[in-house]
Amino acid sequence: MAQKVTVSVIKADVGSVCGHTRPHPDMMAKCDEMLKEGVMQGILEDYYVTRVGDDINLFMTHYKGENNKDVHKLAWDAFYEAAQLARKMHLYGAGQDLLADSFSGNIKGAGPGSAEMEFEERKSEPIMFFMADKTEPSAYSLPLSKIFLDPFTTTGLVIDARAKKGFDVEIHDVMDHKKVIMSAPEETLSILSLLGDTSRYAIKRVFSRAGLGTAAVVSTDKLNLTAGKYVGKDDPVCVVRAQSGMPSVGEYLQPFMNTMLVAGWMRGSHYGAFYPCSPEDSTPTYFDGPPRVCCLGFQLVDGHLQGLEPMGSAPGVHVPVDYFKGAEWDYVRNNAVKASKFMRTHGSFMPAVLGPEEMEYTSRPEVLKELTKRMENLD
Ligand code: F6R
Numbered sequence: 313m314a315q316k317v318t319v320s321v322i323k324a325d326v327g328s329v330c331g332h333t334r335p336h337p338d339m340m341a342k343c344d345e346m347l348k349e350g351v352m353q354g355i356l357e358d359y360y361v362t363r364v365g366d367d368i369n370l371f372m373t374h375y376k377g378e379n380n381k382d383v384h385k386l387a388w389d390a391f392y393e394a395a396q397l398a399r400k401m402h403l404y405g406a407g408q409d410l411l412a413d414s415f416s417g418n419i420k421g422a423g424p425g426s427a428e429m430e431f432e433e434r435k436s437e438p439i440m441f442f443m444a445d446k447t448e449p450s451a452y453s454l455p456l457s458k459i460f461l462d463p464f465t466t467t468g469l470v471i472d473a474r475a476k477k478g479f480d481v482e483i484h485d486v487m488d489h490k491k492v493i494m495s496a497p498e499e500t501l502s503i504l505s506l507l508g509d510t511s512r513y514a515i516k517r518v519f520s521r522a523g524l525g526t527a528a529v530v531s532t533d534k535l536n537l538t539a540g541k542y543v544g545k546d547d548p549v550c551v552v553r554a555q556s557g558m559p560s561v562g563e564y565l566q567p568f569m570n571t572m573l574v575a576g577w578m579r580g581s582h583y584g585a586f587y588p589c590s591p592e593d594s595t596p597t598y599f600d601g602p603p604r605v606c607c608l609g610f611q612l613v614d615g616h617l618q619g620l621e622p623m624g625s626a627p628g629v630h631v632p633v634d635y636f637k638g639a640e641w642d643y644v645r646n647n648a649v650k651a652s653k654f655m656r657t658h659g660s661f662m663p664a665v666l667g668p669e670e671m672e673y674t675s676r677p678e679v680l681k682e683l684t685k686r687m688e689n690l691d
Pocket residue numbers: 331332446544545576577578579580600
């Protein structure tokens with residue numbers, strides 16, 4: 313059997329220039345330097361350092377499997393060094409997502425978010441990386457449901473024999489740390505009955521039922537729950553494999569042409585509309601948003617990433633396909649600003665702000681603590 317390759321994305325917000333905006337270029341360069349070293353040491357095959365808003369995203373390929381200590385430590389060390397630079401420059405939120413004092417074997421629960429998948433590389437293996445800022449992991453549940461469960465979205469579910477076999481969906485209860493795997497199309501309605509509650513349930517993985525392995529994986533780390541207090545939303549990544557029995561690239565992208573409200577945005581406390589864009593255009597501006605989503609595409613070639621850069625470029629040197637850069641997405645960008653502006657007319661009133669259960673993890677309870685003392689019983 314062929315050796316399985318692993319694609320790992322580990323991401324963290326370890327500081328920004330002037331608010332929760334974007335990391336300093338020196339921080340990105342430091343991560344690049346660290347991962348290059350990781351290739352020299354034989355930990356990684358290849359990598360790409362990018363960002364969405366204030367989050368640095370490390371895309372890594374290797375043959376060490378998921379949850380590998382060396383890979384996780386490399387990412388931790390890169391973020392640690394980037395945070396040190398952020399501290400030196402007195403950047404905002406320096407070291408924010410590094411919740412643990414030191415690395416203890418696995419990045420999970422230590423602050424950074426991670427999404428990893430191990431699979432047998434196909435002859436041609438198109439991989440897409442979605443990255444979002446100012447929102448939460450369940451933000452991908454609606455588009456992924458459309459992609460894998462809805463034949464009116466993915467025509468492949470109807471006319472591609474392998475896609476028609478369906479997909480298994482692993483759903484996580486991010487509050488109570490539970491999971492369930494359900495099968496589509498048979499259990500589609502039950503799957504949706506869980507996923508509709510985006511405050512608790514999120515898609516973690518999707519598996520092909522045609523024997524092609526993992527189709528999609530999402531980082532479902534709930535940073536605010538890990539820390540017990542609000543330390544930024546758990547801005548999520550999602551990695552997917554496309555074509556030849558999986559949804560096509562275009563089927564993956566299509567749902568993002570709809571205007572979707574997602575939780576997060578300002579202070580992790582508001583609903584705003586997903587704004588698809590290029591990483592270059594992902595710096596939050598309007599009310600610390602609106603929540604951005606980017607999508608970058610590569611081919612995987614013997615464990616290495618191939619984008620538009622010259623063939624045989626050094627590891628780390630890549631030019632991915634930037635799917636949301638083009639003018640056709642202006643339509644949904646304009647709608648996203650309109651929808652977000654509409655939500656803002658409600659100020660701090662629901663449904664512009666999240667429900668009280670989710671506001672538990674923001675800075676609101678501290679304000680309420682003072683006020684509850686003043687509440688008197690009604691006669
Ligand atoms: C949301 C986010 C920002 C901050 C906001 C307040 O994920 O990062 O919207 O929540 O700018 O930030 P602090 O509390 O650091 O002043």
